[in-house]
Amino acid sequence: VFIGSTGMTRINEFQKYIPIDNAIAQAYEDCTGPGPEGPTKNQFFFGQGWHNSRWNRHVLENLIVEVVNQQAVFRIPGECIPSEVIRICLQDHLKQAHASWQLDKPRICASGDRFESAAEAQSRARAQERNRSVKLKVHQRKFKKYNERLETLDALLSSPHLSITDRAKWKLAKQVLLMLRTEGQSSEHTESDENESLVTYVPFYRRRIVGQILCEVDQETAALKLRTTQSKGKQ
Numbered sequence: 001v002f003i004g005s006t007g008m009t010r011i012n013e014f015q016k017y018i019p020i021d022n023a024i025a026q027a028y029e030d031c032t033g034p035g036p037e038g039p040t041k042n043q044f045f046f047g048q049g050w051h052n053s054r055w056n057r058h059v060l061e062n063l064i065v066e067v068v069n070q071q072a073v074f075r076i077p078g079e080c081i082p083s084e085v086i087r088i089c090l091q092d093h094l095k096q097a098h099a100s101w102q103l104d105k106p107r108i109c110a111s112g113d114r115f116e117s118a119a120e121a122q123s124r125a126r127a128q129e130r131n132r133s134v135k136l137k138v139h140q141r142k143f144k145k146y147n148e149r150l151e152t153l154d155a156l157l158s159s160p161h162l163s164i165t166d167r168a169k170w171k172l173a174k175q176v177l178l179m180l181r182t183e184g185q186s187s188e189h190t191e192s193d194e195n196e197s198l199v200t201y202v203p204f205y206r207r208r209i210v211g212q213i214l215c216e217v218d219q220e221t222a223a224l225k226l227r228t229t230q231s232k233g234k235q
Contacts, residue, residue, distance in 0.1 A: 001063055001066050001067050001070060002063065002090060002093045002094075002097075005042035005063060005066070006042070006044070006097065008097075011093060011096045011097055011100065012096065012100045012132075013100060014097045014098070014100035014101040015100060015101060015103060015104050015125075017044075017046075017097070017101050018043075019043065019044050019045055019046035019047070019050075019101070020036075020040055020043045020044065020045045020055065022045070022047040022048075024040070024055075025045035025047060025053060025055040026047075028054060028055050028058075029053060029054045029055065035054075035055065035058050036055060036058045036059045036062060041059070041062050042059055042062055042063060043059065044056055044059055044094065044097070044098075045059075046098055046101055046102070050098060051095075051098075056094065060087060060090050060091065060094070063090055064083050064086050064087060064090065067080075067081075067086050067090075068080050068083070068086070103125045103128060103129070104121050104122050104124075104125035105121060106118060106120070106121040139182070142182050142183065142185040143182050143185075145185045146177070146180075146181070146182045146185045148221050149177055149185075149214065149217050149218070149221060150174070150177060150178075151221075152217055152220050152221040152224055153170055153173055153174045153177065153217060154174075155224060156170045156220060157170050157171065157174070169213070172213065173213045173214070173216070173217055176210055176213065176214070177214070177217070180210075
């Protein structure tokens with residue numbers, strides 16, 4: 001509903017979004033002009049004070065009604081999500097949309113004595129987008145590694161032929177893995193960058209053994225992949 005009402009395609013691509021004119025929103029704030037209705041009923045205000053503006057609060061209420069109505073239109077069974085929960089979700093979407101919209105807009109320079117030029121603003125926006133892309137790629141790699149390690153450990157622990165010693169070792173490895181979670185995994189980026197050390201939630205003196213046991217898990221993962229590939233090749 002949120003994306004559809006704005007005419008945009010993605011929540012993080014709002015640079016071309018056209019918000020309501022500042023004067024119109026201010027007039028509504030001062031009770032001297034109409035509120036969001038007709039063609040502007042879902043059009044957000046992104047000027048100063050946008051976060052808690054009367055205009056945006058009204059737009060959010062309009063969208064809440066649309067979300068509730070969607071349940072009846074698509075005949076979704078059960079009670080609708082409470083309006084307060086819907087409002088919180090929409091407010092979060094609005095915050096992300098505004099952050100994306102202002103990404104390439106000139107801001108006050110760090111010196112505080114002037115605004116950025118259009119070229120400076122665009123350069124900053126490109127740099128931020130590159131950083132966001134890198135962070136996303138790192139997270140995806142970590143997420144993939146976490147799942148692969150977890151699947152490997154589950155496969156190892158499900159074997160009835162596992163020795164008592166190996167079972168204890170892999171149980172410990174799984175406990176460590178669950179403690180580290182996704183963000184605690186290293187990725188191809190962090191493994192080769194000394195400035196991006198492996199995030200762990202265990203005392204420093206135990207990090208060496210953590211790395212060693214996870215290395216063994218990775219070796220088992222590679223072996224499992226090889227066996228799976230060979231098995232498929234024989235079919």
